Amino acid sequence: MKKKNRNKSSDPKFIIWLFVIIVGLILFQTTYYIFTLSSRAQTPTVKQGNVLDFLHTFENTKPEDLLIRVSPRPTITPSIDTSSDDSSSADGVPNSSYVNSKEIIAFLASNATYPQNIIDMVKPCFTPENISYYKFGEAKTGVPWQAFAGIHYRESTCDNTKSLISGRSFGDVETDTPIADCISNTNPDAGPVYNGVGCVYKNFKVSTLFAGKVFKDKIGGNPPKTKEELIKAFAGYNGWGNENCTSSHPNCYRHCPAKFKGDDHNYATAYLDNDHVPMCIRCQSDGVCGSSAPEARPGAATVALIVGQLSGGK
Amino acid sequence: MNHTKLIVIAGSFTIVIVLVIIVNSLSVKKPEQPISENPTPIISQSARSNSSNNTPPVAHLDTTPIPLRPTINFADKFDPSSQLIVESKNSIRKLPIPYTKEFVASNKITTEIVVPDHQTNDWSLQIYINYINFSSQPGDTDYESHRQAFKETAKELFRWMNSYGVSPSDIYIEWGTRKIERDTAQKWLTN
Numbered sequence: 478m479k480k481k482n483r484n485k486s487s488d489p490k491f492i493i494w495l496f497v498i499i500v501g502l503i504l505f506q507t508t509y510y511i512f513t514l515s516s517r518a519q520t521p522t523v524k525q526g527n528v529l530d531f532l533h534t535f536e537n538t539k540p541e542d543l544l545i546r547v548s549p550r551p552t553i554t555p556s557i558d559t560s561s562d563d564s565s566s567a568d569g570v571p572n573s574s575y576v577n578s579k580e581i582i583a584f585l586a587s588n589a590t591y592p593q594n595i596i597d598m599v600k601p602c603f604t605p606e607n608i609s610y611y612k613f614g615e616a617k618t619g620v621p622w623q624a625f626a627g628i629h630y631r632e633s634t635c636d637n638t639k640s641l642i643s644g645r646s647f648g649d650v651e652t653d654t655p656i657a658d659c660i661s662n663t664n665p666d667a668g669p670v671y672n673g674v675g676c677v678y679k680n681f682k683v684s685t686l687f688a689g690k691v692f693k694d695k696i697g698g699n700p701p702k703t704k705e706e707l708i709k710a711f712a713g714y715n716g717w718g719n720e721n722c723t724s725s726h727p728n729c730y731r732h733c734p735a736k737f738k739g740d741d742h743n744y745a746t747a748y749l750d751n752d753h754v755p756m757c758i759r760c761q762s763d764g765v766c767g768s769s770a771p772e773a774r775p776g777a778a779t780v781a782l783i784v785g786q787l788s789g790g791k
Numbered sequence: 792m793n794h795t796k797l798i799v800i801a802g803s804f805t806i807v808i809v810l811v812i813i814v815n816s817l818s819v820k821k822p823e824q825p826i827s828e829n830p831t832p833i834i835s836q837s838a839r840s841n842s843s844n845n846t847p848p849v850a851h852l853d854t855t856p857i858p859l860r861p862t863i864n865f866a867d868k869f870d871p872s873s874q875l876i877v878e879s880k881n882s883i884r885k886l887p888i889p890y891t892k893e894f895v896a897s898n899k900i901t902t903e904i905v906v907p908d909h910q911t912n913d914w915s916l917q918i919y920i921n922y923i924n925f926s927s928q929p930g931d932t933d934y935e936s937h938r939q940a941f942k943e944t945a946k947e948l949f950r951w952m953n954s955y956g957v958s959p960s961d962i963y964i965e966w967g968t969r970k971i972e973r974d975t976a977q978k979w980l981t982n
Contacts, residue, residue, distance in 0.1 A: 494800060536842065581939030643969075652970045657915040660869045668911070671869075690909070691968050695919060697891050715967060718924035723933070738922065760926045763971035767931065 518617045567665050570686060575619025578702040585785045586622050595748055595775050599783045602626040602635035602680050610681045610790070618689030619700040624707065626784040627777030628688055628714060631744055641688035650675035654687070705737045708746060710778040712739030719743055721769075729757035729769055747776035818900040871914070879963040880903075880914040883957050894947050896940035904948050920944050925967070925975040938979050945980060 599609075603626075611625035625641065633639035639646055643653040652675060659669040659676035668687055669676035677779040678684045693699055696706050697711030712719070721730035721741040732752050735741035743756040753776070775783070852875055870876065889908040895901050903921035923941045927934040949959045966976030 498800070599896060653968060655965045655968060657965050658911045658968070661871060662914050694907040694917060695905070695921070697905055698889050698909055713919070713921055716926060716972065717922045718926045763969065764926050764928060766924065766926050766928070
């Protein structure tokens, strides 16, 4: 009798215990996987504190001021001198019939709003004289005028006495132009000329013309049709070696691998959006790529967007 | 009876535990290498994305000679009718440009050959080998791998030229525009 009663009561207990053990193991396994997945998802490259350390490298700048926001873009329209934008000038170079693609136009009309300190850095590019030359470059080469501003900023901070090729002064020998590119040219308004030592750019216009050619050549010879091509051309213009995904610096680009060629290149995309802050310079100068340093200046694509916004899309 | 139940429970428990251990051990992968704040060997992005086994690309020393471009002394008066220039011009005419080709070197570095249309003149050929760090110097972590990738890419380019009956040694080639690109390319081709 006693044995019979014990059998009746122990059967459900057995099932319950078995159930508890299985449920416990399932919970254990689930917890294990959740823990494993979350630890894999953590970005291993950068400590949280490094971002603030990087942002604080800018004097008088609060970290929150560097955030890039999206809001209606400002419209500032300077009076642009278009006197140099004529096709009857001495260069003899025909105007380009190229029409920018809708994608490029849309990208350059982005409504991202940039921190004031970044906009202030770009303002030297936004002078009527400079913009007239950038637009001259677009008319002749098909490269968007905003891209010329981006190149000119990166090469010489938009100094109107210095070239878009490498930032050397007009009239100085430009070592970054092969002699083969100037030795047979006799028209100093159409391209660089040979002065017995090397190639020399007469002025802003010629420098812009040739920069447009080099820029296009980096991507096969035609103006960029997409954002990706535009950024790749900027990166190639600077030279391959500054891709941040090849750097181990803790304060560099943290979205590796790059979405496309050039997206991780500081010359092209620094400060373009929040994904491109921070970035680093890997090669401090030609032939010097020993260590990375924080990038404090906007990339060429960023400058292109800002000057486009400042012009009100005109 | 109690012993039987106990054995069944213990057996089930043991089987489940063993299964859990097996599943866990199969699903655990090698931990990723911790990223040091100190500079680590630099591998190009292409190399990273292409090499899934985390082993750095090995640069095999390529000692095969590569044809040199004709030498033009620009200090002398430039003569567009000289034999070198005429040969170069005739050879370039045989090539269908523009030409673009992506190439993966034996060390997994991806490069791109770009021979653009609208060359500056008709006797020299501007060629870009993209994604190569021409600023890299001996001792830099990416020097040997990029040098190797460049040389293999150049050979691929020369194969393309040969396929049109053109010898690269007959063409005056400019490897990019920047001085560092041209100088480094020339150095790598000759060493």
